[in-house]
Amino acid sequence: MARTTGSDGEKTEAAVREAAVNLIARFGYEAMSMRQLAAEVGVQAAALYRYFPTKEELLFTLMREHMEGLTDAWETACPISADPVQRLSAYVENHIAFHIERRHATHVSNMELRSLSPERLTQILRMRTAYEKELRAILRDGAEAGVFSIDDTGLTAMALIQMMTGVIVWFRPGERLSITEVTATYLSMTMRLVGAGTDGETTHDGARALGRARDAAAL
Template sequence: MARTAGSFGEKTEAALREAAVALMARHGYEAVSMRRLAAEIGLQAAALYKYFPTKEDLLFTLLREHMEGLVAAWQAADPGGNDQTRRLAAFVRNHIVFHVERRHSTHVSNMELRSLSPARLTAILKLRSSYEKELRQILREGAANGEFAIDDPGLTAMAIIQMITGVIVWFRPDERLSVEEVAERYLAMTMRLAGARARTEAG
């Protein structure tokens, strides 16, 4: 976590992040105390408070890093260019793999926005909205150049994001399908939903 770099130790940082999202996903943010969290990773509460003066500081850092990580992963995965079908496929694959690998963090990010102060909530929603805008743009441009058949890019973007984020509700690594297979099937459904040309011709 950026603010603790060089002081907390990378291993402690990773342990803290993992313990925090696991405990908060299990019990809810309000029910998890800083004391309990510190104990979970073998720290004194005082040491934890040194880096995160309030529990909300910690929550905000977790949520911000989650969203920044998602935006960065998408920037790395985005093939760019004018082929919006290709970009949509990259978006769906990246989104599913990212969230399946961060199930607890995703739960906390979806549920605990309610626990942020207004200014911090605004900061996270801004990040989220810039990410969702990428998908809306892909859909809008793909509709404009005839790749997709979409009535309402905004609503379609929300529908796709909720559908593909929903994978974490039921998917577990020991399921009959691998993450990649699940992503391919959700991609096929996304392409249908977007009225993608290839699909329409085939079906």
């Protein structure tokens, strides 16, 4: 009986998270009430507070799990190879794949930071910085190895992340392009942006690695 309750509890908690992401993405965090959320899930408002003692606790949990998921996905996707082009390709592919599957959660994570308490905001921003630092390290390694040509590592990292996350604004499955085609084009744009050789003109290994990355993305 306890086990069944636990299992139901987990299901309810998952339902709460999913409904919260959708409601916040649709109306905004400040406009969503716990009562509205409870009605959406089909439970009493009091039941919600068992899982999330405050509304901000719920928002923080959604954001923390989003960032943990992204970090875990990157740890899995990060290649053993030290080659900057391979690592950058993996970063781009992982970033686009992760966010395209979590459009609403990404909107919530990017837009509702204003509603976190200072301590919790710091915690989330620290996780983001750690994730972005991985990209800066790849860019710096590539520039030092002479594979990339970069003016400003920090600005390039921000530009790439915003360009990639921006895919969720316009991409809809089943339209003109598949995720694979979009990712291949973004890989190509990324490699050009970091100066990893333009198609057919480069003399170093970047273009070959890009070709491999494109083949992989096309599978």
